[in-house]
Amino acid sequence: MDFSLTKEQEMLKKLAAQFAEEELEPMAQEIDEQHVFPVENFAKMAKQGFTGVNIPEEYGGAGGGQLEKAICVEEFCKKCMSSGATLSIHLMAPETILKHGTKEQKEKYLPQLTKGGVLGAFALTEPSAGTDAAGVRTTAVYDEATDEYILNGTKCFITGGSRADILVIFAMTEPKLGTKGMSAFIVERAFEGFDHGKIENKMGLNGSETAELVLEDCRVPAKNMLGKKNKGFGMAMGALDSARVGVAAQAVGCAEGALELAVQYASERVQFGKPINRLQGIQWYLAEMKTKTEAAKALMLNAVYAAETKKRYSIEASMAKLFCSQTAREVVNLALQIHGGYGYMHDYPLERMYRDAKLTEIYEGTSEVQKLVISRSLVK
Ligand code: COS
Numbered sequence: 001m002d003f004s005l006t007k008e009q010e011m012l013k014k015l016a017a018q019f020a021e022e023e024l025e026p027m028a029q030e031i032d033e034q035h036v037f038p039v040e041n042f043a044k045m046a047k048q049g050f051t052g053v054n055i056p057e058e059y060g061g062a063g064g065g066q067l068e069k070a071i072c073v074e075e076f077c078k079k080c081m082s083s084g085a086t087l088s089i090h091l092m093a094p095e096t097i098l099k100h101g102t103k104e105q106k107e108k109y110l111p112q113l114t115k116g117g118v119l120g121a122f123a124l125t126e127p128s129a130g131t132d133a134a135g136v137r138t139t140a141v142y143d144e145a146t147d148e149y150i151l152n153g154t155k156c157f158i159t160g161g162s163r164a165d166i167l168v169i170f171a172m173t174e175p176k177l178g179t180k181g182m183s184a185f186i187v188e189r190a191f192e193g194f195d196h197g198k199i200e201n202k203m204g205l206n207g208s209e210t211a212e213l214v215l216e217d218c219r220v221p222a223k224n225m226l227g228k229k230n231k232g233f234g235m236a237m238g239a240l241d242s243a244r245v246g247v248a249a250q251a252v253g254c255a256e257g258a259l260e261l262a263v264q265y266a267s268e269r270v271q272f273g274k275p276i277n278r279l280q281g282i283q284w285y286l287a288e289m290k291t292k293t294e295a296a297k298a299l300m301l302n303a304v305y306a307a308e309t310k311k312r313y314s315i316e317a318s319m320a321k322l323f324c325s326q327t328a329r330e331v332v333n334l335a336l337q338i339h340g341g342y343g344y345m346h347d348y349p350l351e352r353m354y355r356d357a358k359l360t361e362i363y364e365g366t367s368e369v370q371k372l373v374i375s376r377s378l379v380k
Pocket residue numbers: 122123124125130131132133134179233234235237238240241312314363364365366369372373
């Protein structure tokens with residue numbers, strides 16, 4: 001497989017790296033401390049075209065694909081995981097609308113989500129439907145009198161849920177049918193009966209708000225059903241495949257960022273009269289970190305390639321998510337170890353990255369879910 005970048009992709013990588021260094025990195029510590037969503041950063045991302053990086057130009061996007069998305073997410077996460085994750089998860093909304101939306105839905109919603117600076121969100125998870133995604137209890141009942149669906153239920157752990165103006169929400173249209181009774185809807189924040197509940201106080205990724213959504217007789221026009229009625233579960237799983245490639249790119253960026261910091265620190269920190277990078281123990285740590293990061297990147301690019309060439313790429317996406325997230329945790333851990341006591345201090349970025357990296361093993365499907373998806377292809 002040829003993973004070399006085209007001239008345009010190289011330029012995008014440079015642009016994303018520069019943006020991350022100039023705009024995201026200076027605020028990374030502050031947004032982690034204050035637990036605030038980087039509104040200014042998101043507006044700047046939209047201005048530069050990142051928020052529609054993989055959406056066609058006719059809908060206000062930059063016309064790229066999965067690789068362009070991965071390039072931006074990876075570069076952002078080298079400097080600020082919260083911002084990279086915000087972009088990665090925001091893109092789930094326009095991607096799902098692009099894939100399953102009607103012409104009218106695409107024309108109405110995509111330009112807002114791409115160049116319009118409007119944040120998107122994707123809401124599947126519920127208190128009773130985490131790993132068991134089919135356990136969704138939110139209902140959508142058709143009201144013939146108004147040609148609307150009435151949604152009732154609670155969603156939880158929704159990234160950007162407290163700020164997003166356009167959300168893709170999954171609800172049961174035929175609750176008795178399980179995976180064959182779920183449908184998707186495009187919901188606007190302004191719709192009657194929609195609100196967000198509590199904003200979670202998380203261990204890390206604090207610059208990316210995670211909220212509960214409350215739907216109380218939320219009225220959604222029937223024309224806002226996304227895709228076909230009762231086909232929502234497959235749509236959600238397909239969107240999660242793409243999101244898992246996004247998490248793999250987040251994890252690779254985080255590992256690369258941690259490795260850069262460790263290499264730098266080891267060359268500057270003097271102990272026993274010489275920089276610690278002269279010590280074989282440190283050299284072996286660095287070698288291990290580099291090897292694992294490169295292996296993770298290759299698996300992430302393999303998933304990107306599969307996403308661009310295959311109709312179904314669940315196995316590749318799950319393998320990439322599983323391995324890259326594990327690698328991010330291990331590499332950040334070693335980078336922190338190399339920093340010794342300084343690594344544990346809040347003033348150094350490793351402590352934040354350590355907390356941020358952990359989430360990549362949990363969200364968009366835990367490592368155990370990825371193992372389940374992968375092993376199903378082996379054990380019939
Ligand atoms: N793309 C398209 N369709 C898919 C699909 C995919 N990636 N994965 C499953 N489907 C379809 C299947 O083909 C099947 O369709 P048929 O019934 O027509 O054959 C249907 O969906 C049900 O699939 P499956 O039997 O695999 O469903 P399960 O309930 O067994 O799903 C797991 C199990 C655990 C894999 C699933 O629930 C899951 O991924 N859970 C984790 C959810 C998650 O990641 N949440 C994170 C946050 S989301 S905001």
